[in-house]
Amino acid sequence: MWPDSDSASAKLYARAEQVEPGGINRLQTWQEPFPVYAASGAGAYVTDVDGVRRLDLANNFASLMHGHAHPAITAAVTEQIARGSCFILPTESEIFLAELLCARVEGFERVRFCNTGTEAVMIALKAARARTGRPKIAKLEGAYHGMYDFAEISLDSGPETWGNVPRSVPYTQGVPKGVIEDTVVIPYNDTDAAARILRGQGPEIAGILIDPVSLSCGMIPLEQNFIDMVQAVAAETGALVIFDEVVTFRLGPQGAQGLYGAKPDLTTLGKIVGGGFPVAAIAGHAEAMGVFDHRAGKPLNPSSGTFTANPVGMTAGRIALELMTEAEYARMDALGERARAGLRAAMDEAGYPGQVAGLGSMFRIHTSARPMKTYRDTFPTPAEAEATTKLQRDLLLAGFITTTKGCFISTPTTEADIDAFVEAAKGCFAKLATAA
Numbered sequence: 001m002w003p004d005s006d007s008a009s010a011k012l013y014a015r016a017e018q019v020e021p022g023g024i025n026r027l028q029t030w031q032e033p034f035p036v037y038a039a040s041g042a043g044a045y046v047t048d049v050d051g052v053r054r055l056d057l058a059n060n061f062a063s064l065m066h067g068h069a070h071p072a073i074t075a076a077v078t079e080q081i082a083r084g085s086c087f088i089l090p091t092e093s094e095i096f097l098a099e100l101l102c103a104r105v106e107g108f109e110r111v112r113f114c115n116t117g118t119e120a121v122m123i124a125l126k127a128a129r130a131r132t133g134r135p136k137i138a139k140l141e142g143a144y145h146g147m148y149d150f151a152e153i154s155l156d157s158g159p160e161t162w163g164n165v166p167r168s169v170p171y172t173q174g175v176p177k178g179v180i181e182d183t184v185v186i187p188y189n190d191t192d193a194a195a196r197i198l199r200g201q202g203p204e205i206a207g208i209l210i211d212p213v214s215l216s217c218g219m220i221p222l223e224q225n226f227i228d229m230v231q232a233v234a235a236e237t238g239a240l241v242i243f244d245e246v247v248t249f250r251l252g253p254q255g256a257q258g259l260y261g262a263k264p265d266l267t268t269l270g271k272i273v274g275g276g277f278p279v280a281a282i283a284g285h286a287e288a289m290g291v292f293d294h295r296a297g298k299p300l301n302p303s304s305g306t307f308t309a310n311p312v313g314m315t316a317g318r319i320a321l322e323l324m325t326e327a328e329y330a331r332m333d334a335l336g337e338r339a340r341a342g343l344r345a346a347m348d349e350a351g352y353p354g355q356v357a358g359l360g361s362m363f364r365i366h367t368s369a370r371p372m373k374t375y376r377d378t379f380p381t382p383a384e385a386e387a388t389t390k391l392q393r394d395l396l397l398a399g400f401i402t403t404t405k406g407c408f409i410s411t412p413t414t415e416a417d418i419d420a421f422v423e424a425a426k427g428c429f430a431k432l433a434t435a436a
């Protein structure tokens with residue numbers, strides 16, 4: 001079994017290395033010394049190619065609200081595939097999913113579908129520019145929003161590059177100068193400093209992109225006064241407020257904006273809205289979404305895509321969201337709280353000085369007890385990063401799939417599953433405490 005060199009995963013990786021760069025297709029699947037290959041998933045569990053079954057708390061990085069192969073989603077999708085998987089003609093399925101989203105969230109009056117969160121963020125940023133005629137985008141230091149150049153700026157800036165007032169730090173080599181100059185970076189959860197920067201560049205900023213609970217900023221929620229400030233400054237300067245709820249839409253029927261009582265102009269959605277299939281969307285009030293409307297000639301922001309709104313994803317997304325009743329959200333919140341409280345108690349018992357962040361069905365273990373509010377507070381020292389990686393690996397060996405950026409509970413997960421996870425984590429904390 002993994003990580004043995006004669007395991008089925010080792011054999012698959014040896015083949016993959018010959019045909020895929022680094023032997024993988026996505027950075028998040030990487031695991032030293034080679035990835036664990038999945039064979040199948042059912043409910044909250046995944047079985048790997050060596051027959052080892054593990055509780056899945058990654059759920060494809062927050063995208064599977066109902067775990068694997070939920071019977072209702074599988075049945076509906078199978079039935080749809082038998083009738084065709086995509087057409088040049090629209091189908092009723094896209095109307096169903098858009099109606100459902102608009103009925104749930106007060107600020108959603110129109111929805112435009114695409115396939116990935118990266119695309120949704122890219123389209124929303126372009127929409128903000130098209131609507132305002134301005135070039136600049138403001139984004140949070142440290143926040144991940146997918147792979148669009150502008151959204152990647154200062155994604156992983158560190159002490160050696162970030163500057164006193166956050167600098168625009170390119171994420172990769174060769175980023176065009178214009179992208180760096182036209183991306184305004186604001187500090188996560190530092191309301192006064194962010195307001196100063198936004199007001200300073202106000203007339204040039206098209207959109208302010210924020211993730212209310214950014215995973216790459218430690219899963220520390222933005223404070224209410226930060227969100228209120230963003231909305232107030234945007235109202236003053238004429239910028240659009242864009243919430244990236246690709247992850248946080250799992251927090252409640254109206255996503256994080258419902259929890260904050262916020263009304264962004266545009267919201268990007270992804271992950272759970274596809275019920276396990278590649279679906280993403282931009283949603284917002286009719287006026288902001290008017291940039292996509294073609295009826296008066298070429299739209300201000302034409303957006304298109306061959307597989308957008310395909311009926312397979314639309315159907316899966318509709319069923320996945322229909323299953324998320326108010327009661328189900330409450331049950332998920334309680335499971336999340338059970339995990340957070342259990343992990344905190346486990347750290348205490350093991351004498352390990354860490355902390356647990358998160359809310360709703362999401363939680364994040366930090367290998368530092370330092371108070372955390374901003375991205376910079378959450379930025380790990382090399383020793384903390386190493387401990388986080390070790391913890392993820394030890395949990396994997398103990399039968400639990402997690403990520404270093406956080407865990408995301410699915411509806412088939414039980415209290416007993418959470419308790420077993422907490423117990424295993426306690427053992428891992430004790431090991432880390434001894435090693436420290």
Ligand SMILES: Cc1ncc(COP(=O)(O)O)c(C=O)c1O
Pocket residue numbers: 061115116117118119121144145146147211215244245246247270271280
């Ligand atoms: C907040 C946020 N926005 C956007 C994205 C990009 O989504 P995708 O991976 O579907 O392109 C992610 C992916 O993890 C995300 O976490």
